Amino acid sequence: MGFEDSLKIDKGILEKAKFNPYFMEVQSALGKTVKINHKNLISLGSNDYLGIANSKELKESAKKAIDKYGISMCGTPIVIGYTDLNKILESKIAKFLGFDDSLVFPSGYQANLGAFKFLAGKEDVIIVDEIAHSSVIQGARLCRAKLIKFAHNNTDELEQILKFCKKYRKRFIAVDGLYSTEGDIASLDIISELAKKYDAFTIVDDAHGIGILGKNGKGSLELKNVLGKIDMVTGSLGKALGCAGGFIATNSKVAEFFRYFCPPFVYSTALPPSIVAASIASLDLVEKSEAKRKRLYKNKEMLFNGLKEIGYNLTESDTPLFSIKSKEAQEIINLARDLYKKGVYATPFVPPSVPLGSSRLRLIPHAGLGDEEINTVIRIFKDLKSR
Numbered sequence: 001m002g003f004e005d006s007l008k009i010d011k012g013i014l015e016k017a018k019f020n021p022y023f024m025e026v027q028s029a030l031g032k033t034v035k036i037n038h039k040n041l042i043s044l045g046s047n048d049y050l051g052i053a054n055s056k057e058l059k060e061s062a063k064k065a066i067d068k069y070g071i072s073m074c075g076t077p078i079v080i081g082y083t084d085l086n087k088i089l090e091s092k093i094a095k096f097l098g099f100d101d102s103l104v105f106p107s108g109y110q111a112n113l114g115a116f117k118f119l120a121g122k123e124d125v126i127i128v129d130e131i132a133h134s135s136v137i138q139g140a141r142l143c144r145a146k147l148i149k150f151a152h153n154n155t156d157e158l159e160q161i162l163k164f165c166k167k168y169r170k171r172f173i174a175v176d177g178l179y180s181t182e183g184d185i186a187s188l189d190i191i192s193e194l195a196k197k198y199d200a201f202t203i204v205d206d207a208h209g210i211g212i213l214g215k216n217g218k219g220s221l222e223l224k225n226v227l228g229k230i231d232m233v234t235g236s237l238g239k240a241l242g243c244a245g246g247f248i249a250t251n252s253k254v255a256e257f258f259r260y261f262c263p264p265f266v267y268s269t270a271l272p273p274s275i276v277a278a279s280i281a282s283l284d285l286v287e288k289s290e291a292k293r294k295r296l297y298k299n300k301e302m303l304f305n306g307l308k309e310i311g312y313n314l315t316e317s318d319t320p321l322f323s324i325k326s327k328e329a330q331e332i333i334n335l336a337r338d339l340y341k342k343g344v345y346a347t348p349f350v351p352p353s354v355p356l357g358s359s360r361l362r363l364i365p366h367a368g369l370g371d372e373e374i375n376t377v378i379r380i381f382k383d384l385k386s387r
């Protein structure tokens with residue numbers, strides 16, 4: 001068998017469903033509907049929670065930046081990629097989340113890949129929630145620290161591990177703020193207390209929380225009242241902020257060190273100025289978006305309650321994202337297919353993206369949708385259940 005022959009993808013469930021929900025071509029901007037494979041669908045699949053990715057405010061700031069700076073600086077931040085806009089964005093993110101400083105990365109994934117390598121060494125331990133995002137786990141694996149997982153959101157188990165890990169130079173606790181397919185939130189209040197008690201450094205990936213949680217959209221830290229009590233937040237600019245890219249916000253000592261030594265930051269072409277400009281505009285917009293957040297939560301309540309009543313098995317979410325669960329990956333792919341045929345797009349997660357037996361269809365009823373679209377979606381789900 002040749003080397004390439006070992007690179008097999010088992011597409012059995014997709015072939016059985018005669019449907020592939022992945023890499024479908026999108027032919028429009030995000031809105032109440034999205035054109036996918038030349039078909040207008042109500043989308044519950046994008047992370048544009050507040051419905052601002054296609055807003056006038058963001059587009060105009062991006063266009064202005066293109067006129068001034070062109071498409072790209074074609075350089076890494078340490079040499080020619082760091083425009084005055086980058087500096088403004090980094091200060092704004094830091095201020096927004098209550099940190100001394102922040103660094104902007106080409107993606108949230110890269111931010112997490114860079115978070116651990118120069119922070120933790122072989123004399124340290126990283127204790128991570130077992131369902132933290134792939135990039136958090138991969139980032140932790142890039143350094144030489146010992147990696148221990150604790151049961152999802154189980155702070156009793158976390159404390160047991162912390163007790164057992166006193167011999168390490170430093171303990172790092174890494175969690176997601178908002179878990180991206182469950183829709184539940186890390187117990188950051190308890191975690192920050194444990195960190196104090198056991199001298200641990202806390203890292204929260206709040207890619208999904210920022211923009212939608214807390215009165216001002218500052219994320220899980222605001223919601224859990226721990227702004228100023230967490231050591232580092234990583235995040236994405238490509239979700240509720242409606243742009244692209246990622247960041248690390250932390251204290252000035254760590255940030256300055258990362259600025260010179262964090263490889264995914266130092267050695268990768270900086271975000272294009274247009275995206276940086278749109279991200280700056282987005283942070284202003286997000287803070288003023290209370291009405292959009294209200295709409296998002298209303299959509300979630302309507303859809304969640306509607307689907308629960310019909311009998312779907314849902315994750316226990318306290319936030320605007322939730323999933324329909326099934327042990328059977330085939331059932332989830334078939335559901336995504338049937339919804340697609342009836343005009344709704346939602347994101348299926350099947351192994352290896354999620355553990356075996358925990359397939360799910362994630363639904364994000366973004367703030368751009370109104371009662372009419374949510375009621376249409378509920379009716380479609382009802383039709384599918386009663387077949």
Ligand SMILES: Cc1ncc(COP(=O)(O)O)c(C=O)c1O
Binds near residue numbers: 107108109235245246
């Ligand atoms: C929890 C979490 N962290 C990090 C990322 C990566 O962010 P980005 O898409 O900006 O690379 C994602 C994206 O899916 C995510 O869900």
